[in-house]
Amino acid sequence: MEPIRVGLLGLGVVGGGTFNVLARNAEEIARRAGRHIVVTKVSARDLVKAKSRVGDAAQVVADPFEIVRDPSIDIVVELIGGDGLARELVLEAIAHGKHVVTANKALLAKHGNEIFALASEKGVMVMFEAAVAGGIPIIKAIREGLTANQIEWVAGIINGTTNFILSEMRARGLPFADVLAEAQKLGYAEADPTFDVEGVDAAHKLTLLSAIAFGVPVQFDKAYIEGISSLSQTDISYAEELGYRIKLLGVTKARPDGIELRVHPTLIPAKRLLANVEGAMNAVLVQGDAVGATLYYGKGAGEEPTASAVVADLVDVTRLHTADPEHRVPHLAFQPQSMSDKPILPIEAVTTSYYLRLTVDDVPGVLAEITRILADASISIGSMIQKPREGSTQADIIFLTHEAIERNVNAAIARIEALTTVQSKVTRLRLENLA
Amino acid sequence: MEPIRVGLLGLGVVGGGTFNVLARNAEEIARRAGRHIVVTKVSARDLVKAKSRVGDAAQVVADPFEIVRDPSIDIVVELIGGDGLARELVLEAIAHGKHVVTANKALLAKHGNEIFALASEKGVMVMFEAAVAGGIPIIKAIREGLTANQIEWVAGIINGTTNFILSEMRARGLPFADVLAEAQKLGYAEADPTFDVEGVDAAHKLTLLSAIAFGVPVQFDKAYIEGISSLSQTDISYAEELGYRIKLLGVTKARPDGIELRVHPTLIPAKRLLANVEGAMNAVLVQGDAVGATLYYGKGAGEEPTASAVVADLVDVTRLHTADPEHRVPHLAFQPQSMSDKPILPIEAVTTSYYLRLTVDDVPGVLAEITRILADASISIGSMIQKPREGSTQADIIFLTHEAIERNVNAAIARIEALTTVQSKVTRLRLENLA
Structure with missing residues (x-):
């Protein structure tokens, strides 16, 4: 079978790694994918440096738009980063019917909905394994x-x-x-x-x-x-x-x-x-x-771990590009017409456990006051330590709470900080038992 | 789109789990797969029990061959285990042009080559995520x-x-x-x-x-x-x-x-x-x-963790069944014509590190003799402990070696056990640094 032709936008750390891995493991990758995956065109800011790295294997160009519009390119790999030029290039590549592989989390976190919608419309894939946790296929x-x-x-x-x-x-x-x-x-x-x-x-x-x-x-x-x-x-x-x-x-x-x-x-x-x-x-x-x-x-970053994810996406696109688009893996895992409109909760509505640390005057009744405030806010205490502060009449108190709603915790913290016996702001960290 | 129709062979632990997960998460799965995945026929040994579990959702039959030959079934899920009847059923299902999902490691470890060859010939997929490490998508x-x-x-x-x-x-x-x-x-x-x-x-x-x-x-x-x-x-x-x-x-x-x-x-x-x-x-x-x-x-086992892998395979088959067979993921990851004929090494040719424990007479020169034998066999020592055995004149010696070839270690062990000052067999365990 004909090789799949890849255009690479950017030859920085991950771009260079992708080029290397595709070259070094070309045979291993072809043994898996059933055909060769070849970078035929690369865009880079420093043409001289890029040419010396790429050699005769691929054409090096200064203008990335030349790649996204090139009819001979099957897949565009976007590795220039940022969400300005990268967004334009990705949208243009999709408009030209090209599949896209990107490691650009900022771009997708901000403009993913627009990009995936256009990709669905055009029947192409936008893959982003490298955008999260580098080489881990998460x-x-x-x-x-x-x-x-x-x-x-x-x-x-x-x-x-x-x-x-x-x-x-x-x-x-x-x-x-x-x-x-x-x-x-x-x-x-x-x-x-x-x-x-x-x-x-x-x-x-x-x-x-x-x-x-x-x-x-x-x-x-x-x-x-x-x-x-x-x-x-x-x-x-x-x-x-x-x-x-x-x-x-x-x-x-x-x-x-x-x-x-x-x-x-x-x-x-x-x-x-x-x-x-x-x-x-x-x-x-x-x-x-x-x-x-x-x-x-x-490894969540680095030249070749991230390249590992980029190349895995290239193999997946190679495999799936003959499947009818409705049967491909949807960009956001669910079919576009089956997305949920569940809202994202504001932090005040989050339920988790808490670590609370404060400094108090070491006098009778302080703990009773504080634990009463917590109880009033429906916050139950999992464990507690109290430590005298050396050379002072104050003590550190640390509470670990069971699950509570953040707005209740905020209210309780405000009341605790208003106590005359409490001598510090309350340091609040969240706690997850993960089980 | 029409639902994908699944025939389930076996309604034991994993079969029951698969049935439950497909039913409970039917909508979530359809939102992902783009169509419903429905068990239409189940074979089980205990028909009464199976019927009470399945209800009216699917037809229960005693003869599993009725399922693998049923033209209305798209995918056969083999969960009866063993490598006799299961092999026959899987081969027959493939011969009838059905995709197969199985959790049967014994079957594939022994008869995988035969099964995958027939599947490639017939252009169907045999998926086995559930066969290794249960719910982990390894x-x-x-x-x-x-x-x-x-x-x-x-x-x-x-x-x-x-x-x-x-x-x-x-x-x-x-x-x-x-x-x-x-x-x-x-x-x-x-x-x-x-x-x-x-x-x-x-x-x-x-x-x-x-x-x-x-x-x-x-x-x-x-x-x-x-x-x-x-x-x-x-x-x-x-x-x-x-x-x-x-x-x-x-x-x-x-x-x-x-x-x-x-x-x-x-x-x-x-x-x-x-x-x-x-x-x-x-x-x-x-x-x-x-x-x-x-x-x-x-989790590497259990009703629903294993079912999770079975159902993921069902979704994959649903997605990939319209891709041309040459572009699907090959059964053994590499294209059938690109398999390697590298031999499996016998254990004597393995290279790893070792833990060696033996009991010796606590007399001068013992350690010198043993370490000389190890050195002669090109085995270098990473660390060592020696412990007197309470109430005796003997001591335990434990060596951790650097990497060595097992046949050299075997030879050294034989020589060590022949020493008159060595009072035990040598306990040998292998050691991997995993880095």
């Missing part, structure tokens, strides 16, 4: 492997930078700023780390996971996002003492009245596999009503 | 999710019974026989547990994983199989002391000269996620050249 697992299930929730460590930072903070007892500086030196964090450490990147990925788990449109603007930059060593230590680890989790849950979609630092029991995912690794836990919990673990 | 991950990679090795905990027994032996310090009796009482082990505890079930599954990882025919008869029934508490404790846990692993590795295919108790570093897979859970670790290591974890 999109495939949820979209195809767990189709028997009503998915109940998904919880994942889907940002390697923050997981590296949290792992180091815990292992070495260092504050956030020091570990971040080191992560930047090692190349695990960007010069401007906001996107990663404030949870935006994780929220892009979670938005996609939520859409394919529950059959809702992508709604990045409704995601609740809280990063790790204000997380203190104190809370990591207290969590440890209580048998928990703190991870930046993306959590999405189906509730009767809507869908939770939230990224925040989260206490999880130390014995869970997810709690033992260290360094820059990623892992996603998916709870289905038939299968129970399944977990997927691997 | 077949899909390897066959489709990791197609970019040259798979280097696969190592998995793929038998829940033995993992439950080993977890309990370690946690509670009890001998094998006691824990087995308890597992039988709890329903985790069969009355005749041979199949599980001697590693046969794991070897069936590993044979399938090896075939799809490396593109070789199924060759169950070449698998090396060693169970856990002779594993002693002593070795579990020493392993723990050295920072390792013992798991029954299925390991398959591509070597330049062939493929390793082996099931045996294995020491793995305690900090690995795989070492922390407890109870009846399953997990599979796959090493690819591009993606690195990825891990897949979940």
